Amino acid sequence: MSERSDFLIGRASPEDAAAIAALHAKALPPGWPESDFAASAVEANRALLKATDRGRVCGFALFQFAADEAEVLAIAVALDAQGRGHATRLMQAAFELCRERFIACIYLEVAETNGKARGLYEKLGFRVVARRDNYYRHESSASETALVMRLDTVRSAVDPEISSP
Ligand SMILES: CC(C)(COP(=O)(O)OP(=O)(O)OC[C@H]1O[C@@H](n2cnc3c(N)ncnc32)[C@H](O)[C@@H]1OP(=O)(O)O)[C@@H](O)C(=O)NCCC(=O)NCCS
Numbered sequence: 632m633s634e635r636s637d638f639l640i641g642r643a644s645p646e647d648a649a650a651i652a653a654l655h656a657k658a659l660p661p662g663w664p665e666s667d668f669a670a671s672a673v674e675a676n677r678a679l680l681k682a683t684d685r686g687r688v689c690g691f692a693l694f695q696f697a698a699d700e701a702e703v704l705a706i707a708v709a710l711d712a713q714g715r716g717h718a719t720r721l722m723q724a725a726f727e728l729c730r731e732r733f734i735a736c737i738y739l740e741v742a743e744t745n746g747k748a749r750g751l752y753e754k755l756g757f758r759v760v761a762r763r764d765n766y767y768r769h770e771s772s773a774s775e776t777a778l779v780m781r782l783d784t785v786r787s788a789v790d791p792e793i794s795s796p
Pocket of ligand 1: 697707708709713715717718740741742745746747754
């Protein structure tokens, strides 16, 4: 757990699933079922991290691991808690877990128009590696392009040979 005043980052448990599902549905409707988050909290190849502010879940990040790659499946911060570094700290805590697992690169997918999320990912060093045109289909609006982003430096912190030229 990392700590900063009343704010904590840590592993979520199945008991946090309802709060996380509600937060996710608000941030990225329609969201996913609570049961998916409850299962993810105990799945060996996933990490469900939560940010809490005085006990209230105000953000979460869900990572999946496969071989030496990881994928960011979801991340969201409650609207009234955004802009205070919660997502940055959630991602950094997940990077720590990636290092422990000798993960070589992390992938994610983001809507091209999602400026806030793209800002977060770019700041953390992710770079666009592919475009998927018309990937997201919304009932009420036109389809949207997805960008695939990758960060492949997390391993260097634990394996000096990989970072040396
Ligand atoms: C994307 C999201 C998780 C960022 O959470 P957050 O806690 O506000 O992020 P942080 O405070 O850690 O900010 C990290 C960076 O994100 C970017 N960012 C955050 N808010 C932003 C805004 N309003 N406008 C532009 N960029 C923004 C900035 O690059 C920021 O870095 P900076 O503060 O050094 O400028 C949050 O906006 C969110 O939940 N959005 C809805 C869900 C979503 O889109 N998830 C991602 C799906 S791929």
